[in-house]
Amino acid sequence: MKKNGIFARLGLLLTMVFLYAPILVLIVFSFNDSKSRTVWQGFSLKWYLKLFDDSRILNALVTTVEISVLAMIVSTILGTMAAIGFFNMRKRPRAILMAINNIPMTNADIITGVSLMLLFVFAAGAFNATLGSLFGVEIRLGFFTLLLAHITFDIPYVILSVLPKLNQCDPNIEEAAQDLGATPWLAFRKVVFPEIRPGVLNGAIMAFTMSIDDFVISYFTAGSGASTLAMEIYAMTRKRISPEINALSTLLFVVVLTLLAVVNIRSAREEKAAAKREALLRQKN
Numbered sequence: 001m002k003k004n005g006i007f008a009r010l011g012l013l014l015t016m017v018f019l020y021a022p023i024l025v026l027i028v029f030s031f032n033d034s035k036s037r038t039v040w041q042g043f044s045l046k047w048y049l050k051l052f053d054d055s056r057i058l059n060a061l062v063t064t065v066e067i068s069v070l071a072m073i074v075s076t077i078l079g080t081m082a083a084i085g086f087f088n089m090r091k092r093p094r095a096i097l098m099a100i101n102n103i104p105m106t107n108a109d110i111i112t113g114v115s116l117m118l119l120f121v122f123a124a125g126a127f128n129a130t131l132g133s134l135f136g137v138e139i140r141l142g143f144f145t146l147l148l149a150h151i152t153f154d155i156p157y158v159i160l161s162v163l164p165k166l167n168q169c170d171p172n173i174e175e176a177a178q179d180l181g182a183t184p185w186l187a188f189r190k191v192v193f194p195e196i197r198p199g200v201l202n203g204a205i206m207a208f209t210m211s212i213d214d215f216v217i218s219y220f221t222a223g224s225g226a227s228t229l230a231m232e233i234y235a236m237t238r239k240r241i242s243p244e245i246n247a248l249s250t251l252l253f254v255v256v257l258t259l260l261a262v263v264n265i266r267s268a269r270e271e272k273a274a275a276k277r278e279a280l281l282r283q284k285n
Helices: 002-029 046-053 055-087 091-106 109-135 143-168 173-179 184-213 216-221 229-237 243-284
Strands: none
Touching: 002 243, 046 055, 046 243, 055 091, 055 143, 055 184, 055 229, 091 143, 109 143, 109 216, 143 184, 143 216, 173 184, 184 243, 216 229, 229 243
């Protein structure tokens, strides 16, 4: 047993080193004074300063934040509504729809990206040939299609984050609130939503993180009208790799790490609060 425990810990240690050592090297060399990726020549912040002087990177950053925030808001609302709908369904149709909901997460990103691109191109062509010619409006791949694509692949993650919280709720609390005179909306806002709020917040953070991280689907659905940070990083790597990429990747890693820390801290606090409430109920009983 002890030998198995030692090997398990050693395997975990090697896995963590393999995963995070490259990120640590990237962070360290983002502060390197030279362009060298192998030799340390002194501490400097000049690559961060050059990064924020690059208009292309700043425009891509603004687009990425706008897309991620809008996709997070819309997908959180739609995903929460869909999760409540799934929860109120019968077992068999719910199982079928949940299987369909899981397809975008198990499907290859390139397939999702290409299929969405073909859909948007077809829809834009049909619109431009009919209503567009009448009103003098032409639709192309750009910010709007990119936003729709992000909403599409964010919604399943929100659903999977909200459903477990709904399953933990008492199925009769909403009816009890309505029996006491609350309207359906008031019962949801005052009774149901506080119970599922942690799942909604986790789903929102997951959607935001997935939108920031996405490259493949964005690459196929953005066209020439928009560009995200991931797309700009890819364009930069096709040329000679600049240390600005190290600085940009470091900032993205810090943002994602902060979001994960917020989620974990909130979850830990909520578990402690739930444990305290259960302990108080036991003492009263």
